[in-house]
Structures are given as structure tokens and as C-alpha cells.
Amino acid sequence: MEFANECYCGNALINGPALAAESQCDKACSGNPTQKCGGASRMTVFATGNLTVFDVPVPQKTNLPGKWEYKGCLSEGVGRRVWKYQTILTKTNSATECLSRCSEFGFMAGGMEYGTECFCGDVVDIETASATVRPENECKTVCPGDQRYYCGGGGRLTWYAWSLDDPLYKWTYASGNDAGQYRFFVPGVVVPLLTTLGVNGKVQFIEKAGTGPPNSTGAFELDPSLAGDFSKAWRTMRGLKTDVFCSAGMTLPDKAGRQINVGGWSGTSTFGIRLYTPDGSPGTASINDWQENAAEIKLQKGRWYPSGMIMSNGSMLIVGGQDGSNGAPVPSLEILPRVGGVIEMDWLRRTDPYNLYPFIFVLPGGGIFAGYFNEARILDPATFETIRTLPQIPGNVNNPNAGRTYPLEGAAMMFPQYAPYSDPVTMLICGGSTNGASLVTDNCVTIEPENPSSNWTIERMPSQRVMPCMAPLPDGTFLIVNGATKGVAGFGLATDPNLNAVLYDPRKPLNQRMTIMANTTIARMYHSEAITLQDGSVLISGSDPQSQAYPQEYRVEVFEPPYMLSGAPRPAYTITNKDWAYGQQISITITAGDSSNMRASLLGAVSSTHGNSMGQRTMFPGFSCAGNTCTVTAPPDAKICPPGWFQLFILDGPTPSMSTWVRIGGDPAQLGNWPASKTFSKPGI
Numbered sequence: 277m278e279f280a281n282e283c284y285c286g287n288a289l290i291n292g293p294a295l296a297a298e299s300q301c302d303k304a305c306s307g308n309p310t311q312k313c314g315g316a317s318r319m320t321v322f323a324t325g326n327l328t329v330f331d332v333p334v335p336q337k338t339n340l341p342g343k344w345e346y347k348g349c350l351s352e353g354v355g356r357r358v359w360k361y362q363t364i365l366t367k368t369n370s371a372t373e374c375l376s377r378c379s380e381f382g383f384m385a386g387g388m389e390y391g392t393e394c395f396c397g398d399v400v401d402i403e404t405a406s407a408t409v410r411p412e413n414e415c416k417t418v419c420p421g422d423q424r425y426y427c428g429g430g431g432r433l434t435w436y437a438w439s440l441d442d443p444l445y446k447w448t449y450a451s452g453n454d455a456g457q458y459r460f461f462v463p464g465v466v467v468p469l470l471t472t473l474g475v476n477g478k479v480q481f482i483e484k485a486g487t488g489p490p491n492s493t494g495a496f497e498l499d500p501s502l503a504g505d506f507s508k509a510w511r512t513m514r515g516l517k518t519d520v521f522c523s524a525g526m527t528l529p530d531k532a533g534r535q536i537n538v539g540g541w542s543g544t545s546t547f548g549i550r551l552y553t554p555d556g557s558p559g560t561a562s563i564n565d566w567q568e569n570a571a572e573i574k575l576q577k578g579r580w581y582p583s584g585m586i587m588s589n590g591s592m593l594i595v596g597g598q599d600g601s602n603g604a605p606v607p608s609l610e611i612l613p614r615v616g617g618v619i620e621m622d623w624l625r626r627t628d629p630y631n632l633y634p635f636i637f638v639l640p641g642g643g644i645f646a647g648y649f650n651e652a653r654i655l656d657p658a659t660f661e662t663i664r665t666l667p668q669i670p671g672n673v674n675n676p677n678a679g680r681t682y683p684l685e686g687a688a689m690m691f692p693q694y695a696p697y698s699d700p701v702t703m704l705i706c707g708g709s710t711n712g713a714s715l716v717t718d719n720c721v722t723i724e725p726e727n728p729s730s731n732w733t734i735e736r737m738p739s740q741r742v743m744p745c746m747a748p749l750p751d752g753t754f755l756i757v758n759g760a761t762k763g764v765a766g767f768g769l770a771t772d773p774n775l776n777a778v779l780y781d782p783r784k785p786l787n788q789r790m791t792i793m794a795n796t797t798i799a800r801m802y803h804s805e806a807i808t809l810q811d812g813s814v815l816i817s818g819s820d821p822q823s824q825a826y827p828q829e830y831r832v833e834v835f836e837p838p839y840m841l842s843g844a845p846r847p848a849y850t851i852t853n854k855d856w857a858y859g860q861q862i863s864i865t866i867t868a869g870d871s872s873n874m875r876a877s878l879l880g881a882v883s884s885t886h887g888n889s890m891g892q893r894t895m896f897p898g899f900s901c902a903g904n905t906c907t908v909t910a911p912p913d914a915k916i917c918p919p920g921w922f923q924l925f926i927l928d929g930p931t932p933s934m935s936t937w938v939r940i941g942g943d944p945a946q947l948g949n950w951p952a953s954k955t956f957s958k959p960g961i
């Protein structure tokens with residue numbers, strides 16, 4: 277108590293109080309004159325337990341986490357904040373707490389304001405915001421998490437920077453041919469929802485109903501080899517009976533490499549099962565169309581925004597979705613060809629509506645990786661019970677609950693697997709957004725899901741990105757393209773397109789894996805796609821945000837990676853056996869290139885939609901050469917390599933050959949005889 281009638285409470289004595297003579301506390305208490313209640317600037321102090329006393333607070337300059345360095349007191353920006361990533365830490369804010377949070381997410385500048393506010397960003401933001409250095413005595417609000425120190429003031433930041441001697445990340449800024457290039461490829465005839473490169477070397481485009489002209493059939497096929505002749509490049513396809521809006525796609529492991537599309541927008545469409553048998557070849561006409569008959573075959577549950585995957589036993593797994601446009605969740609799994617009923621999943625029900633188009637992959641140990649919203653787990657492939665619940669997927673520095681799947685849409689890849697396939701596999705997820713404020717995510721995260729002690733690792737991206745597309749390249753890298761820097765996935769819900777391409781190289785050290793590549797001039801946001809062609813370029817298409825600012829996008833581009841611009845000659849090979857058994861050794865003949873510097877890679881057949889590359893898998897199989905005769909050893913089993921179709925590339929240094937389609941693992945589920953319906957063509961076993 278002080279001045280007879282003033283009462284103070286707290287957990288400690290702060291601001292460096294000094295012990296005074298008891299006689300100086302000479303004021304009678306206003307409520308009881310027989311007792312003393314402090315004096316003039318003197319306090320009578322009572323405490324339970326040990327009394328903690330803090331010196332006069334100062335800015336924390338020592339014992340900082342990591343390589344943080346104190347910089348001073350900083351004004352807020354002119355008309356804007358210096359740093360946009362704000363976290364309110366009412367009870368715990370301190371330099372240690374705040375800066376540890378910033379560096380975990382790759383930010384090399386940070387500070388505290390108003391005591392309880394933590395901000396993260398970059399040093400360059402200070403100049404951008406026109407902030408100025410202020411006298412240190414203007415940052416004099418005590419940190420609630422450590423009352424020995426100051427955490428800024430009103431409109432003032434106690435700020436710090438990470439030492440440049442050991443930066444948190446090192447991005448490569450490529451230029452010239454090293455940056456790759458976007459190139460206009462062909463005028464489009466469709467704004468696709470989903471694209472798939474077929475085993476016939478042609479790209480299938482399917483669109484949601486109502487996107488194109490009223491007379492559109494909803495399906496078209498592009499022959500990349502004829503891109504220079506618009507009149508011949510495109511083929512109109514027919515056969516779709518229902519709306520494919522927000523459906524899933526896969527390439528089947530049957531001997532024809534049929535494509536399947538499942539689910540859709542509303543009513544009968546959500547139950548849709550559609551099949552196409554690729555025919556023809558590059559430069560040679562195709563005639564087959566899509567086939568669909570809901571009266572003969574359909575899903576057990578209607579699904580809008582489902583995902584699909586070929587399992588290790590060759591069956592198809594269909595996961596999640598909603599019951600039509602913005603309808604009730606469909607929190608279940610089902611198998612095609614049909615085996616039993618649907619299997620309800622509580623984790624899908626609990627995380628609706630932020631788990632749509634979940635990321636699903638077969639793991640080398642046999643389990644199924646499922647990534648959805650901000651969670652992930654491993655499922656038993658027989659019972660679909662959870663084998664392991666993985667740690668929560670990190671979000672943003674200021675919001676741990678940022679999501680990674682539609683509508684908070686990121687993109688996912690499995691790291692390349694290398695023979696002899698003994699290393700644990702790594703999963704990669706990049707981009708996303710948050711519910712509510714829709715602050716777009718600017719990081720990628722990785723984990724080794726089959727390592728029991730593993731946790732997610734955060735790598736900062738060069739820019740924020742929601743609705744990204746990722747494409748695997750034959751050299752084992754991943755190209756990140758498309759998307760926006762503000763908003764979420766959906767019609768009219770995002771702005772500020774991200775026009776930059778980023779190359780992610782898993783072989784480089786952590787936090788040094790990203791290279792900033794070339795820019796495009798075409799906004800590609802909601803309903804855009806990216807798939808790898810047989811020449812190693814990436815076909816980039818679509819964008820249907822239904823916004824006046826960003827029109828529907830018909831133009832088709834390719835991104836040409838540096839290996840296509842180096843001037844190095846392509847290797848070439850011939851192969852006879854294109855139907856491989858597990859563990860089989862296959863002979864190829866090198867017809868161009870130096871076989872002493874060669875390796876082989878396999879890219880799984882991908883269907884691209886909504887940041888989800890269904891079927892993605894990259895493998896570097898065993899490879900050896902004797903002169904111009906080389907041997908490729910097929911992966912050993914269906915867990916490491918689920919049965920399916922793969923592009924086989926031969927690389928001479930970084931330069932890939934044209935690919936050849938090969939099938940690995942046969943058709944164990946006998947999909948070639950499915951479905952038992954006269955409507956559908958069946959290639960047989």
C-alpha cells in the first residue's frame with residue numbers, strides 16, 4: 277500500500293525498487309488508522325512465498341535465442357504497419373518468445389510493441405513502411421512474459437534482426453537461361469477443371485459445365501506435337517453425361533492406361549464414374565471418347581471435391597468430399613471396384629469443410645498418408661484404421677491453424693525415392709491460407725511420416741501462395757507455379773496473382789532448396805493446372821476465378837526448365853519391353869548421349885486439379901550401362917511403387933530424354949475387366 281489509500285497488486289516487484297527504512301512507511305491506513313499503509317513514494321509490501329524483485333527494465337540485448345541481435349527502437353510505418361505478421365501474446369510476450377517464433381518460420385526481423393504484440397517480417401519492410409529509428413526511451417512498455425525487459429511502446433517496436441553471417445534461408449535468384457522461361461504454347465478452346473497427360477502422349481482437358489460456350493462437350497484432347505497448327509492440335513471429345521465440376525482423376529494400371537474421373541458437382545454428377553481409353557499417338561489421330569452411364573455404375577456416395585489414389589493392391593481409393601455444391605460432408609472412404617460399403621472417417625467429419633481434395637499417397641511401408649486441413653495421419657491399407665496420427669501441420673507464424681487443403685488450398689508432393697529405397701520417404705506440402713482473415717501461407721513443410729520421431733520442418737517460401745500447382749520434373753526437382761497471394765480458393769475469393777515460378781530441389785540443404793525462376797504475365801488462380809509433358813516441360817493451363825479483374829483463361833503455356841535452354845543435346849534411347857514386373861531388369865539401348873553419365877527417372881501419371889497432383893510419384897531406379905546397352909531395374913514391390921503407368925526419362929547430366937510410357941506392376945485388381953457393363957470398353961487383363 278502507498279499514500280495511505282492506494283492499493284497495488286502484482287506477482288513481483290518491478291522497476292528496481294530499493295529497500296527503505298520501515299519508519300518511512302508512516303501513513304496511517306485510511307481503512308484502519310492503527311495500521312500503516314506506506315508513505316510518500318513508499319510502499320508497505322506483503323507477499324506469499326518468495327518475493328521476486330526485478331531491476332529497472334531494459335531492452336533485452338543478451339541471452340537472445342539463435343543469432344538474433346538487438347537493433348533499437350523503431351516507429352511504426354507511415355499509414356501501415358512495418359510487419360504484417362502479428363501475434364498477441366497477452367501473458368507470454370518477450371524477446372525470447374517472439375523472436376523464437378519468428379525464426380522458426382524463417383523471418384529474419386521481428387519486434388514487440390505495446391508489451392503484448394509480437395511482429396515478424398523482413399528488414400526490407402522497414403524502408404518500405406517509411407519507419408524511423410526512435411530514441412530508446414520511447415520503447416518502455418514492460419514485457420508480460422519477462423518483466424526484466426521492454427517490449428516496445430505505443431506505436432513503437434523494440435526490434436531485432438537475425439545475423440546475416442548465418443541467414444535462416446538462402447534463396448537462389450536465377451537469371452537468363454538458368455531461370456527457365458514461360459512460353460506461349462497454343463491458343464486454348466477450353467478453361468479446364470482438370471488435366472491429365474495420357475499414355476498416348478496427348479493431354480485430356482475436362483471442364484465444369486457452363487464454363488465454355490453453350491454447345492461445349494466439356495472434354496477436349498490436345499496433341500502437344502501439333503501445337504504449332506491450331507487446326508490440328510485440338511480434338512473435341514464427347515461422352516460426358518454429367519458435370520465434372522470438382523471431380524477427381526486417375527490413370528488406371530490396366531494395359532490400356534485408361535483414365536477415370538469420379539464425382540462432380542450436384543445430383544447424379546456427384547456419383548459419376550467416367551472412363552476414357554487413350555488411343556492414337558503424337559501426330560496420329562485419336563477417336564475414342566469418354567464413356568459414362570450412371571444407370572450401370574456409380575459411386576456409393578455422391579462426392580464433390582474428392583481425391584482418388586491407386587492403392588498398392590491395384591484398387592482405387594476414393595476419399596472424402598461433400599454432398600454436392602456446398603453440401604453436407606461425405607466423411608468416408610470407398611473402394612473401386614466396389615468392395616463392401618463406405619467406411620466413415622471421424623477425422624473427415626471433424627475437419628469439414630477445410631479437408632476437401634485431401635492429399636493421399638501410398639507409403640513405402642505400406643500405409644496410406646492422408647493430409648487434410650492442418651492434420652495428417654497414416655492409415656492401415658486393409659482396415660483404414662489410423663496407424664499413426666502425425667503432429668499438427670504448422671500453419672503461419674501468426675496462425676497455427678492455417679490450412680493446406682481446399683478451400684485453404686496448398687499443394688503436395690512426395691520426395692523422390694532412390695534405389696535401393698532404404699531411406700525414409702519425405703512428404704512436402706507448400707502454400708495454403710487461413711480461415712477468416714485469409715492470410716496466405718508463405719512456407720513449405722516437410723516430414724518423414726514413417727519415422728516415429730519425426731516432426732514437421734518449416735521452410736519459408738519467397739512469396740505467399742494459395743492455390744499453387746506443383747509439377748515433378750524428371751531431374752527430381754519440383755516446379756511451383758500459379759496461385760494468388762491474397763484470399764482462399766473459390767470463385768472471386770482471391771486477388772493478387774502470384775506470377776513467379778519457384779524451383780524446389782530436395783537434394784539441396786534445408787532452407788536452401790528454393791530458386792526464384794522466371795515470371796509469367798498470365799494470372800492463373802482458381803481452377804488452374806500444371807502437368808509434366810514427355811519432353812520435360814510443364815504444361816500450364818486454366819484459371820476460372822469468375823472475377824471481372826481476372827477473366828477466364830483459355831491460353832495454354834509451357835514452362836521450360838533450364839535443362840531445355842542450356843543448348844546441351846538430349847539423350848535418346850530405344851526400349852522394347854514397356855510392361856515391367858517388380859524387380860525385373862529391363863534393357864534399353866542408348867542412341868544419343870554419353871552413357872557413363874546417365875541415370876533414369878520415373879514419373880507417375882498425374883491428374884492435376886486444385887493443387888492436387890493425383891498419382892504423383894518420382895523414382896530413380898537402379899541403372900547401369902555397358903557401352904550403349906543399359907539396364908533399368910524396376911522397383912521391387914507395390915508399396916514402393918504402386919502399380920501404374922510411369923514416364924521413363926533417361927538423363928545425361930541434368931538433361932532429360934523424351935520419355936516413354938511404361939507400366940510397372942501389372943493390373944493386380946484386374947481393372948482391365950471392369951466394369952461389367954456393355955457401355956464401357958474394357959481392355960482385358
